[in-house]
Amino acid sequence: MRKLIYADHAATTALSPLARSAMEPWLQAEFGNPSTLYSLAREPRKAILSSREIIADCIGAEPEEIYFTSGGTESDNWALTGIALQYPERHGQIITSSIEHHAVLHTCNFLQRLGYSVDFLPVDQYGVVSVDDLEKKINDNSLLVSIMLANNEIGTIQPIEELAGMAHRHGCCFHTDAVQAVGHIPIDVKKMQVDMLSASAHKFNGPKGIGFLYIRNGVHIEPLLHGGGQENGMRAGTENVASIVGMAAAIREHNEHLELEMEYLQSLSDILIKELSNAGLDYIENGSKNRVPGSLSLSFKDTDGEMLLHRLDLMGTEVATGSACNSKESELSHVIQAIHVPDDYAKGTIRITLGMDNDKEQMRHLAQQISRILQR
Ligand code: PLP
Numbered sequence: 001m002r003k004l005i006y007a008d009h010a011a012t013t014a015l016s017p018l019a020r021s022a023m024e025p026w027l028q029a030e031f032g033n034p035s036t037l038y039s040l041a042r043e044p045r046k047a048i049l050s051s052r053e054i055i056a057d058c059i060g061a062e063p064e065e066i067y068f069t070s071g072g073t074e075s076d077n078w079a080l081t082g083i084a085l086q087y088p089e090r091h092g093q094i095i096t097s098s099i100e101h102h103a104v105l106h107t108c109n110f111l112q113r114l115g116y117s118v119d120f121l122p123v124d125q126y127g128v129v130s131v132d133d134l135e136k137k138i139n140d141n142s143l144l145v146s147i148m149l150a151n152n153e154i155g156t157i158q159p160i161e162e163l164a165g166m167a168h169r170h171g172c173c174f175h176t177d178a179v180q181a182v183g184h185i186p187i188d189v190k191k192m193q194v195d196m197l198s199a200s201a202h203k204f205n206g207p208k209g210i211g212f213l214y215i216r217n218g219v220h221i222e223p224l225l226h227g228g229g230q231e232n233g234m235r236a237g238t239e240n241v242a243s244i245v246g247m248a249a250a251i252r253e254h255n256e257h258l259e260l261e262m263e264y265l266q267s268l269s270d271i272l273i274k275e276l277s278n279a280g281l282d283y284i285e286n287g288s289k290n291r292v293p294g295s296l297s298l299s300f301k302d303t304d305g306e307m308l309l310h311r312l313d314l315m316g317t318e319v320a321t322g323s324a325c326n327s328k329e330s331e332l333s334h335v336i337q338a339i340h341v342p343d344d345y346a347k348g349t350i351r352i353t354l355g356m357d358n359d360k361e362q363m364r365h366l367a368q369q370i371s372r373i374l375q376r
Helices: 017-027 039-059 072-086 102-113 131-137 160-169 241-256 258-278 305-314 334-338 360-375
Strands: 066-069 093-097 117-121 142-146 173-177 196-200 211-215 283-285 295-300 349-353
Touching: 017 241, 039 066, 039 241, 066 072, 072 093, 072 102, 072 142, 072 173, 072 196, 072 211, 093 102, 093 131, 102 117, 117 131, 131 160, 142 160, 160 173, 241 258, 258 295, 258 360, 295 305, 305 349, 305 360
Parallel strands: 093 117, 093 142, 142 173, 173 196
Antiparallel strands: 066 211, 196 211, 283 295, 295 349
16 A cells, blocks of 8 residues: 655654654653752753754854744744834834735734734735835834744745845834744844744654744843743743753755755756656746755635545645644635635645655655546
8 A cells, every 4th residue: 555645744744763762761760950959950951952952053042042932823923913012102113014824924913902003914826025116115113024934824034134135124024934944944033134043843854833032132021931040031941951952953954965855856846847747737836946855835816725635635645735823714815815826726724734754656656546537
């Protein structure tokens, strides 16, 4: 029997064996609470310290700029709400894009209800935010610009350095949701000039329920979780030591082979695209040329993406229609709407996101499965 083809790595990834074995000691033998004063706390404390250093090193940050969170959603919520609460008297403006993940968009809606004003920048047909559009909206009352580094549905990578530069020229803080980018493309927070960056371990073969928020030294935001003094008093709660260690092992593993991984994933998507084109299928490849390698959003003409997903599932292949987080909604995703995919293609959109566990043979098989379904 053919093995499952898992092609939904933007939804989540399997825990890497290396991360799993790194986590093992902290689940049982070394169970001590890092905040306690006796010797059982010493090793967990050291493990957190060294994980912070590893993660900082992978993104060009300082260790004290890394704050552990429960994942991408918390990091995004904290970055936006933390800045808003830092300057409550200004009730200022927040600028974001129309294609952000709901962790950002819904937090913006929440802040609007608290009286903050939010502007949602449009994107072009490739899903790219324009620096000129940002310049038109930004003003002296702008508190924060939050633009994602890589989109979770179409993989488009934004010109973060230019956007952050524009924000800074107006004395405004810049956050990027890098959940789909960390562990997949090179990240250098200094080069990108970002003030805050969100990441989530389960998107790069780390455990679920753990992530981090990078906060540049000198940037002040309000904590959201109050209690103990963990994370330098910025995020209360006993640390998830095993997951923190697993996240560090996973990010380092990807970083050590990043160039090769990117090349490999690009070669896989090239094969898939070639096979689909050879089969004579009518489809649009969404997103910009500058995309996360292995990330494909394809809109097939006059078909239904959800039907395609279920038929592929029956054949043992897992893909997504929009993002996993809104997969219960059957209307067009906000990203597909924002990039104006033509009506006769939009409903037939599927997202294929590849990982290092995929191979060339699977790409040929997946193309055959798709053409078999669509030509029936
Ligand atoms: N931001 C983006 C771009 C995402 O793709 C996701 C998850 O799909 C999140 C945030 C939320 O991350 P988490 O699942 O760790 O809460």
